[in-house]
Amino acid sequence: MAWIWMVAVPGAVLLWAVSLGRILSSPAPYCLPASARFLPPLRGDRRSRHVLLVLAHPDDESMFFTPTILFLKSKGHNVHILCVSLGNADGLGNIRKEELFKACATLNIPAEQVKVLDHQKLQDGFHEKWDHGLLVELTMEQIQLWDIDTIVTFDSCGVSGHPNHRDVYHGVSKLLHENQQGNIEAWELVSLNIFRKYSGPVDIWLSSLTSSSSKQPTYCVVNCSPSRTFEAMAAHRSQWVWFRRLFVRLSSYTYINMLRKI
């Protein structure tokens, strides 16, 4: 049986290296399939989009959405972040808020384009149930303030299944449903199964294939500078413990985001 491991381990290392090579070979973030229809510049005077990432906790942006942020910035779009909670489950809320601003600085998102809420009914925790109507109300305030035209958020599985992530998705869904003008485009980060989630750069092959064949508009956004993810996550010093360092190395969300239109 030992021969199986002698083949499998070098094979896996080779596949990892080839996949990473494909990701690093581009000088700029890109999407697959390459398409001018994916988040094109707006018509009229304002060509760049005002994109709002609606997230649940400080560090969601760095741990899961870095490929998306770097792609949007590379296209000249204006990225804003609404973080719905302080991430105060362990009593570190104010520290985590400051860490979020530091992480955003590494991603070139200005502090005035980052809003962190601390609402009594929207506190961090696995057992907290967030009010979707309240999420609509508070998200709409930021949409109007920042003149947002595009939203990016979690999908209904919330990447990790965290109920706060899932509630954020349901809040955005409700907002889209209630927005009669239909002037907001929204995309969700596709949650991957456990094998794909921990396949690092290797998932680029499956993500690009499934994006091309999906019935719903879906694109795979590739981060050609994964070191930026490490830099952003390291700014969350209170969270930068050994298992998150390992997660960021193994996670396909460091290298790739699959975005599906809601």
Ligand SMILES: [Zn+2]
């Ligand atoms: Zn989170």
